[in-house]
Amino acid sequence: MRSFHFPGRSTVHAQNAMVATSHPQAALAAVEVMRAGGTAVDAAVAACALLGVIEPQSTGIGGDCFALVQPKGEGKIVAYNGSGRAPAAANVEWYLERKIHSVPLTSAHAVSVPGAVDAWERILRDHGRLGLDRLLQPAIRAAEEGYVVASRIAFDWKNQFEKLKGGTNTERYLLPGGKPPVAGDVIRQPELAQTLRAIAKDGPAAFYRGPVAEDMVETLRGIGGLHTLEDFADHTTEVTSxxxxxxxxxxxxxxxxxxxxxxxxxxxxxxxxxxxxxxxxxxxxxxxxxxxxxxxxxxxxxxxxxxxxxxxxxxxxxxxxxxxxxxxxxxxxxxxxxxxxxxxxxxPDTVYITVIDRDRNVCSFINSIAHSFGSAIVSNRTGVLLQNRAGGFRIQPGHPNCIGPSKRPLHTIxxxxxxxxxxxxxxxxxxxxxxxxxxxxxxxxxxxxxxxxxxxxxxxxxxxxxxxxxxxxxxxxxxxxxxxxxxxxxxxxxxxxxxxxxxxxxxxxxxxxxxxxxxxxxxxxxxx
Incomplete structure (x- = not known):
């Protein structure tokens, strides 16, 4: 038990339900979802989608997701693997022929297909009561109407200034006025809001097919990537034990x-x-x-x-x-x-969310774009900041974690x-x-x-x-x-x-x- 003579935090106690996140606004969004009848999974997805807007250095729809869910705290634990794969054309020989011996972390080659959006939908289908149309609304409002930059997020933004200056579309989307925002600044991302609206309306199909996927592929291929529309359309979430x-x-x-x-x-x-x-x-x-x-x-x-x-x-x-x-x-x-x-x-870095609802459904949930601000590649028109999770591959023939076609990299989350x-x-x-x-x-x-x-x-x-x-x-x-x-x-x-x-x-x-x-x-x- 803490000594109240010194600065610190007390434990938080409740009877009905609880959430813990890395941002108060996300924690509040999760509680509001549960008060409205949502499950722990509903709350986790709402909080995570919001964090993808207000904590952009750590997470977003351009990243991956893993989760453990235990219904009523006593049922069978289900593991969800929402990690994406390398492009089907990512043969190790291609990299070696070009004398690439490690994956450049701010290149298109570091971008694996983002798995988060499909994972959210799959977990909600299995354990949720509400849909993406409702759960993405806090994130949409934050992107469209603006959010206030928090202290730790401003710290990370400042530390990544040089990376963002040299990224793809990052000056336009992530350096308002040509400099990193400070704590208390208000940030708006209308293009990301539009993309989130499309996902809220049409589900993962709006992300993995159609104009959003076309924009991501066009952006990546324009800077040397091997990605295709089929790589995005073929993505699936794996459900395991x-x-x-x-x-x-x-x-x-x-x-x-x-x-x-x-x-x-x-x-x-x-x-x-x-x-x-x-x-x-x-x-x-x-x-x-x-x-x-x-x-x-x-x-x-x-x-x-x-x-x-x-x-x-x-x-x-x-x-x-x-x-x-x-x-x-x-x-x-x-x-x-x-x-x-x-x-x-x-x-890299990430966000983690834990939620337990009044029925004691348990959700342990993590979502990440890998390194701070991911690959520093934002899609041209849709505002999606893409992860650099494929940077976790080795370019080393014979190694089990060597990059390869449609292969998942060793993760960290x-x-x-x-x-x-x-x-x-x-x-x-x-x-x-x-x-x-x-x-x-x-x-x-x-x-x-x-x-x-x-x-x-x-x-x-x-x-x-x-x-x-x-x-x-x-x-x-x-x-x-x-x-x-x-x-x-x-x-x-x-x-x-x-x-x-x-x-x-x-x-x-x-x-x-x-x-x-x-x-x-x-x-x-x-x-x-």
Missing amino acids: PIGTMYKDLDVWQCPPNGPGLTMLVMLNILERFDLKKFAPVSVERFHLEAEAARIAYMIREQHVADPAHMTIDVASILAKEFADEYINKISMDRVLDLPNVAPPMN IPALVTRNGRAQMSYGVMGGQYQPTGQTHVLTNMLDYGCDVQEAIDMPRGLHYEGVYQLEDGVPAAVVEGLQKIGHKTTKLVAPLGGGQAIWIDWDKGTLTGGSDPRKDGCALGY
């Missing part, structure tokens, strides 16, 4: 590959071998063990995880408790494990769901590119090993061991930083904090919900 592991008597669930949730599950399998409670929550030992677990899990992911049609090892084998034994047994508390350097192709004896206990997620598996592990172990509530668990200082360097937030004490350096960690400070997070915990005995939202973003938890 989640993958999971047990930690502290709780089952932790993730979407299967090409999502990277498996990485977080491997981290838990490693950390369960250690008694974290022996060490302080912000200590050299705890941060060292978390980094070593991450280094092992991320290495396994980069070697093996990809579009499941191209993986050479099955997920069950990786999740077997003994899979990482050869590395676990070498972990030492006084030195850094000697491992190959892992360099993932990208480190992961919604999580925690159950106890089959019943939902917590829906949560942590945003922040490659940080997400570490962030989810950090938040969960803060709660289960250190007794934090959901807000304290989210607030706790963070670190990410990435490309051989331990990136540490300013909240990590100097003594801990020095201790990590003494045992061999190279450390660095961060310009922006690591990710953001949202969580809702269900107390079935009391009939209440407890939510938390990350102070690293602009958002909040809100319930009624």
Whole structure:
């Protein structure tokens, strides 16, 4: 429980329903949907569509979506893979012949077919009561009438100014007056509003076929892309079962590959071998063990995880408790494990939304355009900011995550769901590119090993061991930083904090919900 002597956030409590998002306006939109009779899924889609307008650096209809849904908090958990594919013409030989050895992140080659819009429709069809025609109205109003830029969004906009100056149509659409907006500015996007209206009227067909798709393809092909109208028309959402592991008597669930949730599950399998409670929550030992677990899990992911049609090892084998034994047994508390350097192709950002309604339908929902402001490519006439998720591919023949025709890239976005004896206990997620598996592990172990509530668990200082360097937030004490350096960690400070997070915990005995939202973003938890 927080000390009220110091600045901080209280947990949010409610009986009926709750949402946690990265923007207060989106949280309010979700609550209004549920008050009007909508389900958790209806609320998540409305909030996400709105975030695609008011938090444009992180998400939008030009991106991808993953979700975990559990009806009434006790039913079968369903995983939705709304990630898009590379163009059918994307043969690795094409890139190698042109001496392209990694996907340029602001090129048309980084744009995979956006999967979010189709995923929204499919999830609503299965678990919603309202349609896109109603749920997109808050987003349409924000784009058409204008929205006020929030503080964290202005921070990111300023940091991406040079990228946007050099993008395709980005000066026109995203740099009003030739400069990034500041907090308090009002932004309008009439072309995007028109596109959202078309989707509200005609559903995904308005996005994947017809004038909107034609404009996206024309834009991409005009700057060297291989995309065709057929690539967009052929897109579908995949409905699967989640993958999971047990930690502290709780089952932790993730979407299967090409999502990277498996990485977080491997981290838990490693950390369960250690008694974290022996060490302080912000200590050299705890941060060292978390980094070593991450280094092992991320290495396994980069070697093996990809579009499941191209993986050479099955997920069950990786999740077997003994899979990482050869590395676990070498972990030492006084030195850094000697491992190959892992360099993932990208480190993007995203938005995460968690919603639980009065019937206890649970929705863990994540939507992203990959890097901040995606590919920095906006379609010519329709205002769609396109993701650069195909930047997650490798151009490396023989690698399971090598770019290929109509192939899905290894992703970074992961919604999580925690159950106890089959019943939902917590829906949560942590945003922040490659940080997400570490962030989810950090938040969960803060709660289960250190007794934090959901807000304290989210607030706790963070670190990410990435490309051989331990990136540490300013909240990590100097003594801990020095201790990590003494045992061999190279450390660095961060310009922006690591990710953001949202969580809702269900107390079935009391009939209440407890939510938390990350102070690293602009958002909040809100319930009624």
